[in-house]
Amino acid sequence: MSSLGWMAAIGALLLFMALTSALVKRLPISTSIIYMLVGVAVGPIGFGLLRLDIAAQREWLELLTEIAVIVSLFVGGLKLRMPLRHPSWTAAFRLAGPVMLVSIAAVAVVSHLLLGLPVFVAILLGAILAPTDPVLASSVAVNDATDDDRVRFAISGEAGLNDGAAFPFVVFALEGMRAGGEMGGWVGPWFLSRILWAVPAGLLIGYLAGLWVGQLAIKVRSRQRDTGAPSDFLALALIALTYVAAERLHAWGFLAVFAAGVGLRHAELRVVEESPHPEVENRAKRWFARGHPVEKAHPPAESLVSANVSEQSMKEPAVAAGVMISEVLSFGDTAERLLEVLLVVLVGIALAQSWSLDAAILAVILFVVIRPAITMLLLPGTRTTLGQRGLLGWFGIRGIGSLYYLAYALNHGVSPEMAGTIVATVVTVVACSIIVHGVTVTPVLDQYEKALRRRGEKRGEKGKEVAAESADGASGSAGTAQG
Numbered sequence: 001m002s003s004l005g006w007m008a009a010i011g012a013l014l015l016f017m018a019l020t021s022a023l024v025k026r027l028p029i030s031t032s033i034i035y036m037l038v039g040v041a042v043g044p045i046g047f048g049l050l051r052l053d054i055a056a057q058r059e060w061l062e063l064l065t066e067i068a069v070i071v072s073l074f075v076g077g078l079k080l081r082m083p084l085r086h087p088s089w090t091a092a093f094r095l096a097g098p099v100m101l102v103s104i105a106a107v108a109v110v111s112h113l114l115l116g117l118p119v120f121v122a123i124l125l126g127a128i129l130a131p132t133d134p135v136l137a138s139s140v141a142v143n144d145a146t147d148d149d150r151v152r153f154a155i156s157g158e159a160g161l162n163d164g165a166a167f168p169f170v171v172f173a174l175e176g177m178r179a180g181g182e183m184g185g186w187v188g189p190w191f192l193s194r195i196l197w198a199v200p201a202g203l204l205i206g207y208l209a210g211l212w213v214g215q216l217a218i219k220v221r222s223r224q225r226d227t228g229a230p231s232d233f234l235a236l237a238l239i240a241l242t243y244v245a246a247e248r249l250h251a252w253g254f255l256a257v258f259a260a261g262v263g264l265r266h267a268e269l270r271v272v273e274e275s276p277h278p279e280v281e282n283r284a285k286r287w288f289a290r291g292h293p294v295e296k297a298h299p300p301a302e303s304l305v306s307a308n309v310s311e312q313s314m315k316e317p318a319v320a321a322g323v324m325i326s327e328v329l330s331f332g333d334t335a336e337r338l339l340e341v342l343l344v345v346l347v348g349i350a351l352a353q354s355w356s357l358d359a360a361i362l363a364v365i366l367f368v369v370i371r372p373a374i375t376m377l378l379l380p381g382t383r384t385t386l387g388q389r390g391l392l393g394w395f396g397i398r399g400i401g402s403l404y405y406l407a408y409a410l411n412h413g414v415s416p417e418m419a420g421t422i423v424a425t426v427v428t429v430v431a432c433s434i435i436v437h438g439v440t441v442t443p444v445l446d447q448y449e450k451a452l453r454r455r456g457e458k459r460g461e462k463g464k465e466v467a468a469e470s471a472d473g474a475s476g477s478a479g480t481a482q483g
Contacts, residue, residue: 013038013341030438032136032344032399036431039348052349054427055410055419061346062407068339068400069163070257072134074239075332076160077210077261078325080153081145081269081300084262088150091382092157095132095392098378099371100162103130103396104169106370107362114365115358115425120181121418124173128406128422129366129429131166133399134159135340136434139441140395145265145300145325150384151391151448160262163401164202164255168194170405174413198251205249206256209242210263211270214324218271222320225311231327238264264328268321272298277318279304302326343400344434350427359428366429367436371396391448394440398433402426 017024017031024031042049054061082088107126111117117125132155134141141156142149171194175186213234221229238260246256272280280298301322313319372393379389406426410419 009042017341025442028439028442030139030434030441032340032434033438035341035344036348036351036434039345040351041348042345043349044352050349051352052346053353054350054406054423055416058407058410062404062411064339065343065400065404065407068135068336068343069254069404070239070243071332071335071339072138072400073160073163073254073258074235074261075329075336076134076138076141076156077258077263078265078329078332079142079145079147080156080160080262081265082148082153083269087383088148088153089157091150091154091379091384091392092161094379094382095154095158095375096161096165099158099374100130100165102374102378103366103370104166106374107366110362110365110370111425114362115421117418117421118177118181120173120176121414121422123176124170124409124414125422125425127166127169127173128402128409128426129398130169131162131398131401131405132159132396133401133433134163135336135343135401136399136437137395137397138336138340140397140445144303144329146303149452151388151395154382154384154392155395160258161255164252164258165199166401166405167252167254168198170409174409177415178413193250199255201249201251202246202253202255203259205246205251206242206259207263207266209245209256210238210260210265211267212263213238213260214264214267214321215270217324218267218317218321221324222315222317225314227309227311227314227323229324231324232331234324235328235331265325268301268325269298271317271321272301275317277301277304277322278316280318300325302329340400343403347403347427347431347434351431354424354427355431356421356424356428359425360432362425363429363432363436366398367394367396367433387448387451391444394444395437397437398430402430 013035017034024034040046044051104123104126107129108119108122111122111125112119115122137155137159140152141159142152147153168190172190175190176183179186217229217234220226239257242256242260243253246253276298298318301318302325303322305319305322305326309319309323314323372390375393375396376389379392384392403426406423409422414422
């Protein structure tokens with residue numbers, strides 16, 4: 001197919017998705033399934049227009065998937081507005097820590113027994129498949145900064161944290177393979193450099209960079225009343241500099257980029273706390289004058305700005321913060337969607353050469369047994385209900401992050417003998433996740449949201465009953481006093 005033909009095909013796909021987005025949302029499938037089916041159609045299984053050998057194309061695939069994960073991590077971090085001490089973070093930390101570690105071990109054991117893989121190759125496969133993907137999990141992640149649902153928040157936090165937290169164990173497995181499967185003097189340096197240093201350093205570097213750059217950008221915009229500053233450049237600069245700084249200091253760049261998004265969001269939080277948006281401040285004054293307590297929670301600054309902001313209004317720091325965050329989110333969401341289309345289409349193309357029945361069985365065990373059981377076991381005490389833990393156990397979606405780790409491993413020491421098995425396993429599990437989770441996400445979340453609404457209505461009715469009883473008691477007391 002010529003370059004014009006490919007341009008026409010891509011344009012037709014994007015136009016179709018743009019015009020049918022409302023219809024697709026009502027269907028029990030995700031957009032990722034459509035993208036993958038397009039890949040199957042243009043690949044060897046369908047019209048045979050394109051072939052993809054992941055092992056042969058591993059270098060550019062690593063770069064492409066790395067960019068996709070980085071953008072998604074940053075945007076995901078920017079949507080998480082809860083303070084770091086808020087209880088909602090607890091479930092995310094559990095999922096990205098203990099749940100992921102036990103998942104790596106469980107997948108490694110099953111891979112060793114089912115696929116007959118050597119121990120360190122099985123550990124590598126466990127580390128590749130354990131993280132919940134930040135790109136494809138967007139359908140169950142937080143929608144915006146006002147979304148405080150515990151399931152969505154936990155999935156978002158997990159997807160942001162565990163893509164970097166899994167990296168040390170990918171490196172651990174590769175080091176073990178280089179050492180011929182022997183545990184030796186390399187374990188101590190790996191633990192010190194890749195765990196004790198790289199994890200907290202990456203988080204700290206990213207958070208401080210996002211916080212400081214955000215505060216500086218808001219301050220400059222507000223003072224100069226600049227309504228046309230390129231916020232997309234700011235986002236790209238922050239992503240690039242944070243990632244490079246972390247990697248140069250031997251910290252984890254993925255964690256740094258996610259933390260930079262969180263830090264940039266917290267810069268907005270600090271600004272609106274110090275200088276509330278005029279509408280919020282006036283609203284609080286009116287409520288206080290009527291005898292109501294002043295509301296402490298300031299809504300996200302981007303939710304209070306209009307499409308066209310005047311230079312005069314930009315002098316308010318909260319307005320400058322809202323414009324900046326709104327533009328960065330818009331740019332990030334667009335870039336994330338485009339990269340998702342490209343990479344999921346590639347998964348569909350690669351299926352012709354990489355499908356494995358044994359890997360499909362592993363996927364079923366991972367989705368139905370390993371992830372749900374570990375989540376149920378390790379999430380008590382996180383203020384999540386039993387039903388919410390069930391959802392968190394089910395929506396451990398595998399995707400682009402696993403493809404990145406696959407390409408990284410192929411470029412850093414996986415033997416040609418093992419490459420084919422690992423590629424087939426990862427591509428098959430990712431494809432199964434796209435199908436299984438894509439089919440269930442809409443009906444399952446619909447039922448969950450209906451249950452939340454019913455619970456809210458019941459609480460509202462109880463509140464009205466209590467208020468009525470209090471009013472009756474007060475009027476009775478007043479009558480008694482008058483008598």
